Amino acid sequence: MKNDAIGVFDSGMGGLTAVKELNALLPRENIIYFGDTARIPYGGRSQETIMRYAKEDVAFLRKHAVKMIIAACGTVSSIVGDRPFVTDLPFTGVVLPTVETACRLTKNGKIGVIGTPATVRSGSYVQAIRKIRPDAEVTAQACPLFVHLVENGYTDFQNPVTRLVAEEYLDPVRRAGVDTLILGCTHYPVIRDIIADLMGPDVQLISSGAEAAKYARRCLEERNLLTDRETPGENTYYVSDSTEMFIENAGHFLHQNVVGKVFRSSL
Ligand code: DGL
Secondary structure, eight states: OTTSEEEEEESSSTTHHHHHHHHHHOTTOOEEEEEOTTTOOOTTSOHHHHHHHHHHHHHHHTTSOEEEEEEOOHHHHHHHTTOOSOOSSOEEOSHHHHHHHHHHHOSSSEEEEEEOHHHHHHTHHHHHHHHHOTTOEEEEEEOHHHHHHHHTTOOSTTOHHHHHHHHHHHHHHHHTTOSEEEEOSTTGGGGHHHHHHHHOTTSEEEEHHHHHHHHHHHHHHHTTOSOOOOSOOOEEEEESSOSHHHHHHHHHHHTSOOTTSEEEOOO
């Protein structure tokens, strides 16, 4: 069990923001990643559909030897909420670890949340924040185009299309005077530089993928499930549609060559 992989899934490449952090924190762990690129985006779909996709993604990961599952997707985490359907393995979504950090870091109690339409509609982040900080002022904003821009590689700092879209989406959170902004969709840290530039230096950005990875480390430590392997771990990626775009964008984002490690697999 200890030397089994950590299973991570998302609708696409957003969950790589969790993988990047896992690789930094736990370099000897093997990771099995599933990106459901044939069905992305999840964020505009109904709760029933998102739940069904999430169950199928988990079932795919469970065909491999995994010791923990991370739903590295804000949308899935928001819909699954406190009704997780994985009970015999450690499981985490991104919402709770992220909110705990945001509530700890905010000084003025004004927290922004950006996410997919399904995430914002679910109210998951807002409710979780209010449980910890009932006095917090939360401004939530859906950013439906961000996932498409990231998946299509519109991620460079100067990209005029992404900047224009980001300016429009971030305007309400900027005007609300937040000092902490939750990147509530795991795709968004890929365009973190643009978001940081528009929000200004006084606003701290919190990556939901990275916070889930930190939580996973604590969880495995507590259960004595960290690997005892001495050699570097390996990442293996599966996607449900063509591998080309994923290889190009993932390699760029992870600063690693993923050629030969990405496989196409139907659910
Ligand atoms: N990375 C997913 C999330 O965190 C993207 C959702 C989508 O597929 O729309 O919400």
